[in-house]
Amino acid sequence: MTTEIRHIVFDIGKVLVHYDPSIPFNRIIPDEAERSWFLANVCTNEWNIEQDRGRTWEEAEALLIAEHPEREEQIRAFRKYWHDMVPHAYDDSVAILEKLIAEGRDVTMLTNFASDTFREAQTRFDFLSKPRGVTVSGDIGLIKPDVAIYEAHVKSFGLDPASTIFIDDSLANVEGARAAGWNAVHFTGAEKLRSDLAAYGIEV
Incomplete structure (x- = not known):
């Protein structure tokens, strides 16, 4: 060239x-089908990329918790256990x-x-x-x-x-x-x- x-x-x-966001969730949501659903429908790549664009984690978590209040602990786990993903x-x-x-x-x-x-x-x-x-x-x-x-x-x-x-x-x-x-x-x-x-x- x-x-x-x-x-x-x-x-x-x-x-x-x-980088693999599923690593901590293998522990947090042991059931494979439920874990796959959660990462495909709740803490999705599309949701996470907005933090890469500058959205705060507080805002990101609040958005999902409003939609899935029963999943609050799992939603907060994404940032809480981020270190396990790398x-x-x-x-x-x-x-x-x-x-x-x-x-x-x-x-x-x-x-x-x-x-x-x-x-x-x-x-x-x-x-x-x-x-x-x-x-x-x-x-x-x-x-x-x-x-x-x-x-x-x-x-x-x-x-x-x-x-x-x-x-x-x-x-x-x-x-x-x-x-x-x-x-x-x-x-x-x-x-x-x-x-x-x-x-x-x-x-x-």
Whole structure:
């Protein structure tokens, strides 16, 4: 490829850190059918993404508790046990991130994350403080794959979109980055990421 990459941007969840909201609910709602119903109809992805967009947990919980008062304890458990949903980092991906930084490359992060849970994640995973900076969706009220969040990241960090590569596990978010004029690769594992970066002239 002829593009010279000068900026590398990482997503966080399912790229650097494991995320699975069902983990604490395996314990909280042991019955599989009931648990599946709850995560599909009460604490849904669509509900959770609004916290990534900046809605407070208090407002989010109140909304669901009004609809499902008998589920109050389970609804509050989503935030209360959030730490269980991010049990570990992906060491092989983190090693790539840290090597790129050690080589002096410009590395930033762009993530759909609630403001408070991101700060909690930073205290648990020190590598989240190593890149030059991060755009957190909950801080700015925009979420991927909205092109506006990529443009906000470019502006915040002085990036050249054509010289930027983005790494995300979501194809929709990869397409959003491309719509913003970035290069982007779909993350499915560290080995593929190494080969994807090598195709852009970045050896790790």
